Amino acid sequence: MPHWLMKSEPEELSIHDLQRLGHARWDGVRNYQARNFVRSMAVGDLFFFYHSSCPEPGIAGVGRIIASAYPDPTALDPQSHYYDAKASADKNPWSALDVEFVEAFPRVIALGQLRDLPGLSELPLVKKGSRLSVMPVSASEWATIQAV
DNA sequence: GCCAACGTTGGC
DNA sequence: GCCAACGTTGGC
Numbered sequence A: 001m002p003h004w005l006m007k008s009e010p011e012e013l014s015i016h017d018l019q020r021l022g023h024a025r026w027d028g029v030r031n032y033q034a035r036n037f038v039r040s041m042a043v044g045d046l047f048f049f050y051h052s053s054c055p056e057p058g059i060a061g062v063g064r065i066i067a068s069a070y071p072d073p074t075a076l077d078p079q080s081h082y083y084d085a086k087a088s089a090d091k092n093p094w095s096a097l098d099v100e101f102v103e104a105f106p107r108v109i110a111l112g113q114l115r116d117l118p119g120l121s122e123l124p125l126v127k128k129g130s131r132l133s134v135m136p137v138s139a140s141e142w143a144t145i146q147a148v
Numbered sequence B, C: 001g002c003c004a005a006c007g008t009t010g011g012c
Helices: A015-021 A032-039 A111-116 A139-146
Strands: A003-008 A023-026 A046-051 A058-071 A095-110 A134-137
Touching (some): A015 A023, A015 A058, A032 A095, A032 A134, A046 A139
Antiparallel strands (some): A003 A134, A058 A095
């Protein structure tokens, strides 16, 4: 079963928000490479929940996919921060999916810590200049991070 | 707030 | 198709 990592700004949706809600729609992905990964996710896949653009960037917990990709409604909503004027109901290039809470780590695994772990050098997250917000995590990378 | 790195846009 | 300008991401 594939594993993933997805970034979220905790001010928008944190692992603790997801814990409180139980489940949530993961939307607003506006990058084609990230979207393609979203589209290849399947129900049951696990992902690391990464907190970005915050005081303590890092992996904050784990979530699970509970509904595979469907057209992202925020692209069609003029009120949404993620509104895309070029999208229509017929032609919506963006995808969302539904996720559920699995686990919140007792402490965030900081980005600096991740950089120091051997075996993660191929993970886009730790590569200089990478801004990819959704990425695959290999079985060995997953195990390495889970062992922290 | 700064700024490096990247993706997207649009003129040509 | 090239590439400069611009906007965004995201750590620091």
